[in-house]
Amino acid sequence: MVNGYVVQGENLEEQVASSGTLLANEEAELRPEISGKIVKLNISEGSKVAKGMLLVKINDADLQATQSKLQSQLQLNETKAERLKQLLDLNGISKEEYEELQNTIAANKADLQFVKAQIEKTEIRAPFDGIIGLRSVSEGSYVTTDKVIASLQQIHPLKVEFSLPEKYSSRVKPGAHISFTTEGGSEKYSGTVYATEPRIDAATRTVKIRARCANPSASLLPGSFAKIQMVMGASGNAIMVPTQAVIPVLKGKKVFVSENGMALSRMITTGVRTEKQIEVLDGLTIGDTVIVTGIMSLRDSMPVKIKPISPAR
Numbered sequence: 001m002v003n004g005y006v007v008q009g010e011n012l013e014e015q016v017a018s019s020g021t022l023l024a025n026e027e028a029e030l031r032p033e034i035s036g037k038i039v040k041l042n043i044s045e046g047s048k049v050a051k052g053m054l055l056v057k058i059n060d061a062d063l064q065a066t067q068s069k070l071q072s073q074l075q076l077n078e079t080k081a082e083r084l085k086q087l088l089d090l091n092g093i094s095k096e097e098y099e100e101l102q103n104t105i106a107a108n109k110a111d112l113q114f115v116k117a118q119i120e121k122t123e124i125r126a127p128f129d130g131i132i133g134l135r136s137v138s139e140g141s142y143v144t145t146d147k148v149i150a151s152l153q154q155i156h157p158l159k160v161e162f163s164l165p166e167k168y169s170s171r172v173k174p175g176a177h178i179s180f181t182t183e184g185g186s187e188k189y190s191g192t193v194y195a196t197e198p199r200i201d202a203a204t205r206t207v208k209i210r211a212r213c214a215n216p217s218a219s220l221l222p223g224s225f226a227k228i229q230m231v232m233g234a235s236g237n238a239i240m241v242p243t244q245a246v247i248p249v250l251k252g253k254k255v256f257v258s259e260n261g262m263a264l265s266r267m268i269t270t271g272v273r274t275e276k277q278i279e280v281l282d283g284l285t286i287g288d289t290v291i292v293t294g295i296m297s298l299r300d301s302m303p304v305k306i307k308p309i310s311p312a313r
Contacts (some may be wrong), residue, residue, distance in 0.1 A: 001305045002291050002292070002295075002298075002305070002307065003291070003292045003307050003308075004257075004258055004291045004292055004306045004307070004308065004309070005289065005290060005292070005308060005309050005310060006288070006289050006308070007239055007241070007284055007285070007286055007288045007290055008286060009236065009237035009239070009286050010237075010238050010239075010240050011234070011235070011238070012234065012235045012238035012279060013231050013233075013234045014231065014234070014271075014272045015230065015232070016165075016229075016230050017229055018163060018164055018228045018230070019162065019226065019228065020160050020180070020225075020226045020228050021160075021161050021162075021224070021225065021226065022158050022159070022160055022161075022182075022220055022222050022223065022224040022225075022226055023158065023159040023160070023161055023210075023222055023223075024153040024154055024158065024159070024222040025154045025159055026127075026128045026130060026152075026153070026154040027151065027152070027153045027154070027222070028127055028128075028130075028151070029148045029151050030056065030124055030148065030149045030151065030152060031124075031145060031147060032056065032122075032124060032144070032145055032149070033121035033145065034058065034118070034121045034122060034145065035142070035144045036058035036059050036060075036122065036142065036143065037058065037059045037140065037141070037142050037143075038057070038058055038059075038137060038139050038140060038141050038142075039057050039058065039059045039140075040056065040139065041055075041057075041135070041138065041139040042054055042055050042057075043055055043056070043135050043149070043150055044132065045132060045133070045135055046131065046132065046133075046134075047131070048129070048132075049126045049131075049132055049152070050126060050129055051126055051128050051129050052125050053125060053126045054124075054125055055125060055126055055149075056123070057122060057124075058122040058123075058143070060119050063119045063122065064119070066115050067112065067115045067116065067119065070108060070111050070112040073108050074105065074108040077105045077108055078105060080101060081102065084097065084098050124149070126152060127152070128152070130152045130153050130154040130155070131152070131153055131154075131155060131218075132150055132151075133151040133152070133153065134150065135150040136149060137149050155215055155220070155221070155222060156216055157214050157215055158212070158213050158220055159210050159212055160178065160180060160191050160210065160213055160226055160228070161209070162208075162211075162226070163201070163204065163208050163209065164206060164207055164209060165206055165207075166206060166207055168207070168232060169196070169200060169207040171232055171233070172193060172196055172209055172230075172232075173193070174193055174194055174195065174196075176192070176193040176230065177191070177192055177193075177231070178190065178191045178211050178228055178230045179229050179230075180213075180226040180227055180228045180229065181227050182220065182225065182227075183224065183225045183227075189213055189220070191212055191213035192211055193209060193211045194210060194211060194212055195209075195210050196210070197209070237286075238272075238279050239279065239280045239281075239284050239285075239286065240274075240277040240278070240279055240280070241255060241278060241280055241284070241290050242276060242277055242290075242292055243278050244293075244295075245290050245291065245295065246268070246278055247296075249267075251267070252269070253267070253268050253270055254266060254267050254268060255268055255280075255284070255291070256290070256291040256298050257289055257291065258291055258306050259289075261304065261305075262301050262302065262303055262304065263298045263299070263300065263302045263303075264300055265298075265300055266283045266284060266288075268280050268281075268283030268284060269281045269282040291304065291306070
């Protein structure tokens with residue numbers, strides 16, 4: 001007497017598991033573009049800031065003085081140009097003299113524009129909405145261009161980065177859904193794939209994927225480890241057999257089925273494996289009776305008596 005069951009079509013979701021890392025949606029290190037003394041530090045550690053908000057101001061007294069000087073020179077030359085234009089119209093001066101002054105005015109404007117650009121470099125503004133991290137300087141500190149003042153991170157939404165074997169590369173599309181949990185937590189989160197790397201990593205033979213997930217409560221933090229589950233496809237008519245019914249052989253895998261009271265072996269092709277079952281892609285049809293127990297002592301055409309069972313899920 002052996003156990004067996006009649007194969008039926010079952011619902012099957014092909015799930016793949018991976019591990020990944022949570023990343024900030026946007027991240028920046030705040031560094032000054034020019035060296036100088038900090039005269040204003042508008043950074044409250046751990047606080048939210050809005051895009052364009054002034055965070056750091058470096059002393060620009062010398063630049064402001066230069067700007068005032070250039071503005072005065074420009075205003076003086078523009079006034080002089082008005083008078084020379086009147087004289088030019090009366091043929092009181094040469095055209096070359098007037099054009100020379102116009103060139104001087106153009107140079108004044110270029111110098112003024114350069115100084116304004118330098119003044120802008122003395123300000124560090126938030127490049128996007130986010131949360132300020134821990135600062136490494138105080139007001140009054142002298143900083144150079146290689147000094148990281150603080151970091152800015154946007155954590156709503158978050159990115160989830162993970163990799164899958166290359167055989168799935170053509171099946172992962174933007175819009176696909178993932179679910180994940182974090183280390184030490186049981187809450188399940190969801191995300192949506194938005195991009196994949198357009199190449200296979202030659203060292204690992206995997207494709208890198210990124211998804212986004214909402215994080216309005218800021219309960220998830222960048223850098224966290226994530227255990228990821230992704231459904232690659234679903235079938236409503238899959239043939240599943242218990243893993244103990246499958247026998248590895250030299251040329252592949254086989255199972256025994258019961259036909260007319262006799263055991264007959266069938267070569268099979270397998271697909272998705274779950275904890276207790278394995279999908280059979282070829283070699284079995286719905287309605288076949290698969291023998292589950294005593295399979296190591298079976299031979300082709302051996303008489304068997306079947307005790308019907310339900311397969312383990």
